[in-house]
Amino acid sequence: MVLTPPIPAASPDAVNLHPPDLRPVHQRIVASAHEEAREGGHSLTFQAMGTNCRACFSAPRDIARQYRDALLRWVASFEARYSRFREDSLISQINREAGRRWVTLDPETDRLMALCHELVFLTKGILDPTSLPLIGLWNWKNSPPAVPTPEQIATAREQVGWRKLQRRPGAIFLPSSGMSLDLGGVGKEYAVDQAVLLAGSMGVTGVLVDFGADVRVAGLPPDGRPSWSIGLEDPRKPGSTWKGLTLRDGAVATSGDYFRKFEVNGRRYGHIIDPRTGEPVHNTCLAVSIIAPSCTQAGMLSTAAFVLGADAGLKLIEAQPATAGAIVTESGIHLSRRFHEYALA
Numbered sequence: 059m060v061l062t063p064p065i066p067a068a069s070p071d072a073v074n075l076h077p078p079d080l081r082p083v084h085q086r087i088v089a090s091a092h093e094e095a096r097e098g099g100h101s102l103t104f105q106a107m108g109t110n111c112r113a114c115f116s117a118p119r120d121i122a123r124q125y126r127d128a129l130l131r132w133v134a135s136f137e138a139r140y141s142r143f144r145e146d147s148l149i150s151q152i153n154r155e156a157g158r159r160w161v162t163l164d165p166e167t168d169r170l171m172a173l174c175h176e177l178v179f180l181t182k183g184i185l186d187p188t189s190l191p192l193i194g195l196w197n198w199k200n201s202p203p204a205v206p207t208p209e210q211i212a213t214a215r216e217q218v219g220w221r222k223l224q225r226r227p228g229a230i231f232l233p234s235s236g237m238s239l240d241l242g243g244v245g246k247e248y249a250v251d252q253a254v255l256l257a258g259s260m261g262v263t264g265v266l267v268d269f270g271a272d273v274r275v276a277g278l279p280p281d282g283r284p285s286w287s288i289g290l291e292d293p294r295k296p297g298s299t300w301k302g303l304t305l306r307d308g309a310v311a312t313s314g315d316y317f318r319k320f321e322v323n324g325r326r327y328g329h330i331i332d333p334r335t336g337e338p339v340h341n342t343c344l345a346v347s348i349i350a351p352s353c354t355q356a357g358m359l360s361t362a363a364f365v366l367g368a369d370a371g372l373k374l375i376e377a378q379p380a381t382a383g384a385i386v387t388e389s390g391i392h393l394s395r396r397f398h399e400y401a402l403a
Contacts, residue, residue: 072160072229075167078146078177091130099264099280102126106133107141107246109270115257116264116280121176122334125260129253140170140241142190148344149239150373153190157235170241170248171230173354177244178220181362186230188334189239191217198329201319205327211336218333247357248310249275254353274353276310287402293344293386299386300391302402303349311356313364314386330366341367342387349400350381359383368392 090105216234224231257265266279267353289299293316315328352357363371375383382396
């Protein structure tokens with residue numbers, strides 16, 4: 059299995075990216091890993107991509123060991139290549155070339171850029187991978203927190219806009235210095251999907267992958283039940299669930315800003331930014347959960363519906379085939395038509 063596709067030779071006007079050092083990331087993830095036998099199968103937990111990760115799966119011992127090792131290697135490779143918090147990641151290298159040169163992309167990175175393009179198209183710009191200047195401006199981790207001025211917001215918005223970016227097969231160019239990419243809106247969900255596909259390719263008969271509460275399942279649970287059970291966290295009472303779901307093959311992703319937030323002068327500012335306004339989303343939504351065939355699709359819809367709000371968000375969910383969702387607001391819970399098909403009594 060090739061974990062890092064070779065980066066093709068650069069065209070005359072493009073710069074090649076340097077493969078990042080995967081070893082420290084892999085060592086850190088392996089050191090955090092804990093595996094145990096549970097309910098007739100295997101449970102693996104570890105820390106990666108800044109969140110808690112978990113995989114529960116059914117497989118003979120030798121296949122389980124091979125999948126565990128391959129999964130940890132793949133996740134380490136993905137984080138090292140695409141985390142904006144690593145100076146040597148491919149994303150950081152692309153961002154440093156903004157306003158300077160075209161950058162040659164390897165096949166996987168090229169596919170991720172195509173996925174970002176689809177995300178922008180399907181959400182009509184509600185989600186935009188070039189929103190990093192705004193994300194940095196509204197940094198909820200700042201101490202003390204601060205609300206940017208209208209002038210600062212306007213300046214940051216000038217550096218945001220996927221349609222400003224230039225692409226061609228195997229290469230990308232950020233045309234203005236200050237533009238930057240962040241895969242936070244799609245990367246973790248994409249990683250969940252790839253981890254499930256990896257399991258299937260290695261003979262794992264049933265798997266649940268959970269990266270930071272973005273979940274996808276395939277096959278049967280190891281305890282013999284006919285489907286997997288997944289709980290939806292209650293944003294009004296974090297740590298408890300408001301509803302359980304049953305799922306055989308598919309994904310569940312939840313978007314909310316009830317954890318990552320700050321308050322100034324009595325107003326709450328969450329971490330989810332609306333690139334159309336340049337400000338954090340400020341509506342009555344607390345959390346949106348989406349059930350979809352893939353985690354990538356579920357994550358995209360959950361964030362987009364959160365930004366749109368309950369009414370428009372439900373219309374977006376209803377317009378998508380094979381999806382269902384629930385929007386928790388300050389005043390109640392709004393369910394799509396198909397949600398009851400997955401809800402436990």
